[in-house]
Amino acid sequence: MTRFPSITDLRTACNNRPNGDEDAAQAATARQAVLTKPPGSLGRLEEAAIRLARWQGREKPALERVHVLIFAGSHGVTARGVSAFPAEVTAQMVANFSAGGAAINQLAKQSGAILIVTPLEIERPTADFTQAPAMDEADFLTAVQTGFDAVPEGADLISLGEMGIGNTTAAAALAAALFGGRGADWVGRGTGVDDAGLSRKAEAVDAALACHGEALSDPLEALRRVGGRELAAMFGAALSARQKRIPLLLDGFVCGAAVAPLARLGEDGLAHAIAGHVSAEPGHRKLLAELGLKPLLDLDMRLGEGSGACLAINILRGALACHNGMATFAEAGVSDG
Numbered sequence: 069m070t071r072f073p074s075i076t077d078l079r080t081a082c083n084n085r086p087n088g089d090e091d092a093a094q095a096a097t098a099r100q101a102v103l104t105k106p107p108g109s110l111g112r113l114e115e116a117a118i119r120l121a122r123w124q125g126r127e128k129p130a131l132e133r134v135h136v137l138i139f140a141g142s143h144g145v146t147a148r149g150v151s152a153f154p155a156e157v158t159a160q161m162v163a164n165f166s167a168g169g170a171a172i173n174q175l176a177k178q179s180g181a182i183l184i185v186t187p188l189e190i191e192r193p194t195a196d197f198t199q200a201p202a203m204d205e206a207d208f209l210t211a212v213q214t215g216f217d218a219v220p221e222g223a224d225l226i227s228l229g230e231m232g233i234g235n236t237t238a239a240a241a242l243a244a245a246l247f248g249g250r251g252a253d254w255v256g257r258g259t260g261v262d263d264a265g266l267s268r269k270a271e272a273v274d275a276a277l278a279c280h281g282e283a284l285s286d287p288l289e290a291l292r293r294v295g296g297r298e299l300a301a302m303f304g305a306a307l308s309a310r311q312k313r314i315p316l317l318l319d320g321f322v323c324g325a326a327v328a329p330l331a332r333l334g335e336d337g338l339a340h341a342i343a344g345h346v347s348a349e350p351g352h353r354k355l356l357a358e359l360g361l362k363p364l365l366d367l368d369m370r371l372g373e374g375s376g377a378c379l380a381i382n383i384l385r386g387a388l389a390c391h392n393g394m395a396t397f398a399e400a401g402v403s404d405g
């Protein structure tokens with residue numbers, strides 16, 4: 069069992085990044101070339117099937133055990149008026165998830181996935197990161213460990229998501245820490261703040277950058293100082309999926325920012341990840357460009373909860389239905405040009 073009693077242990081674990089199965093990827097690539105269609109005509113569905121093959125370690129991947137993991141956390145930065153909704157909504161939405169009433173409940177059911185919601189001390193907000201680190205080391209490591217442990221051995225796919233009022237501001241601060249720029253370059257309207265709210269978000273990010281300074285050049289420190297518990301948990305889950313060689317489906321801006329430290333710790337850090345969608349939060353498109361990821365869907369969604377990723381499971385199912393079920397030119401007696 070992997071444990072992170074200290075940041076040093078976590079740092080060491082982050083260097084354990086097994087590669088995918090190149091033989092399985094080669095076999096899947098060869099199979100795509102002989103299926104009854106013009107080469108490349110299924111576009112990015114072909115790429116997706118090959119990526120699933122690489123990380124599941126088999127020529128014909130499956131999506132039987134798909135887990136949607138949602139993490140929830142509360143944010144001290146909400147005191148700065150950075151969300152259109154009050155901080156209590158986080159706990160209220162966690163109750164709504166349990167009752168089955170949220171968008172993610174419907175989408176998880178519809179996509180044939182198992183939904184697991186993990187609240188991370190939602191009654192205890194992080195510190196306001198414009199003035200102090202959001203989490204102390206123990207708090208941070210507990211959140212990362214919780215996310216790490218939430219990934220089951222033998223899953224076919226892990227799809228990530230979050231709930232946490234104020235967390236688009238944390239995501240913007242983290243993106244600025246990791247990729248440069250100021251608050252105004254990364255903030256968006258989140259739940260729907262007005263122009264004054266948008267300015268307060270940019271100011272909060274700039275204040276955080278000034279407060280933490282050089283410490284933010286370390287990706288793990290950036291996540292601890294300006295992230296949040298649910299972001300740390302998503303990071304832990306992404307690391308765990310990598311170590312278990314399970315493909316990972318990413319949601320929107322908050323999810324993307326949370327796992328981005330893995331890409332900063334090593335160039336191939338997110339090699340097992342697929343971007344489910346691009347959210348309407350403007351920073352997300354920039355973030356995906358920085359990460360070199362192309363989203364499967366672009367539907368102007370800006371909900372979070374893992375909703376965009378969960379919808380994209382259906383696209384992956386389509387990709388695999390073709391990849392696994394189609395006849396080859398030889399089998400069907402179709403002339404292959």
Ligand SMILES: Cc1cc2ncn([C@H]3O[C@H](COP(=O)(O)O)[C@@H](O)[C@H]3O)c2cc1C
Binds near residue numbers: 151152233234260
């Ligand atoms: C009812 C409701 C349900 C949600 N589900 C996800 N979010 C999303 O909105 C929040 C981030 O936006 P901001 O940074 O503006 O607070 C996160 O909780 C995110 O998951 C929701 C927000 C609300 C209000």
Ligand SMILES: O=C(O)c1cccnc1
Binds near residue numbers: 259348352371
């Ligand atoms: O893209 C996201 O992750 C997002 C956007 C708006 C609100 N919550 C999350």
